[in-house]
Amino acid sequence: MARVLVGVKRVIDYAVKIRVKPDHSGVVTDGVKHSMNPFCEIAVEEAVKLKEKKFVKEVVAVSCGPQQVQETIRTALAMGADRGIHVEVSGKDYETLGPLQVSKIMAALAKKEEAKMVILGKQAIDDDCNQTGQMTAALLDWPQVCGGLLSNPPGARLTVPFSGLPENAVRATCALCSLRLNTPRYATLPNIMKAKKKKIANVKPADLGVDLTSRVEVLRVDEPPQRQAGVKVETVEDLVAKLKEAGRV
Template sequence: MKVLVPVKRVIDYNVKVRVKGDGSGVDLGMVKMSINPFDEIAVEEAIRLKEKGIATEVVVVSIGVAKAQETLRQALAMGADRAILIEAAADVHTDIEPLAVAKLLAGVVKEEAPGLVLAGKQAIDNDMNATGQMLAALLGWGQATFASALAIEGDKAVVTREVDGGLQTISVAMPAVVTVDLRLNEPRYASLPNIMKAKQKPLATKTPADYGVDVAPRLTILKTVEPAGRKAGVKVASVDELIAKLRDEAGVI
């Protein structure tokens, strides 16, 4: 079984995000970029499936600028077998929207014929949480989202999902799309030998035109602002004073 894993190049989660002075977006100049953490978990899970003998090949795909090759090489260094880069933008500030991404991934799926698509539940830059669901709809495949546990049993994927009320376990007929959550696993660190080997692994470059997909944006960003700073807290001397403040000042009781 082949496993396809989409990965996205995003601002590293340790970096403090800065908004451009004109409010047109986020400043990406001289900012460290890395693989989206949820996608990294998906890559790790795919590699574990291969190590168990369940998966035969792990293919990673990224959609964006040419520099996304670095992100793909990171996934290859972890243990993925080969990579596909779809160059859909020249400007690093251009974010390809979920529907266009899903259409491109659907084209890749038709070419590669994987038995399973493992994706992060969302990207930490736009938090859309939509691409996996859209891809499943376009393919007509079953889907399981927010996976915190995954087991392959014959032609079915048994997935434990994190939902508002707790945990839900479902069985999905394969091929299927599974989007993963934080608690699924802890991604490995790539060793130096594997980082060197990753430079020799196949990385194919495509364009949206190869799949007949229009990636022109349908959304317009009107303004980007930083969140308001939090006000300093207040210490209270007693429970009665706390209740009074909650009632009279905060108005929550």
């Protein structure tokens, strides 16, 4: 049976109000609650389901970042992943870590671990790039599917909802999981305790032959402009008059 890699990213919790740093170099992360990216939770759930159906023998959770990402890996282990890999990235390298660098890491690990499938969340809620999965598949020269229902073993034909394609039309070994694909399970207390005993290996990008040099430069980060309040009108004539005043018609 196959081994599956699942990417899990540590992001600012979805319920936290994002604040921009005074120097506009990024967003405030110190002292802010972090959690697993919701799309990654869906990816872990899909991988664990494959294991429960005995289509795969092992689910390996992978996360890139500083020491704190081990908490995210432990969450994946409590959900049912078998072991974790922490790719140590910190300091300036972590600040500039982007989809291309993560894709290179995932591709290198897929080869090293002899994985038959990589499952990733469609995107992360912090940068909303939606690029890592596509880049990983390209680097591995693997077929991919976006939002496929992974009810079959790695490499089998997958159902692709909302794609316009007939069912069972795509054969994939790199899958991107979108929202509403499943409902991630809650980690139970016994499984949380078991997760503490599961192994997390530490590797460095250099061990995988990956260069973390970024090709993207962030010039400035700003909050979106606040929307002005709308205006209510009583009739269509009033609406047309307002649009004329605003120069819209």
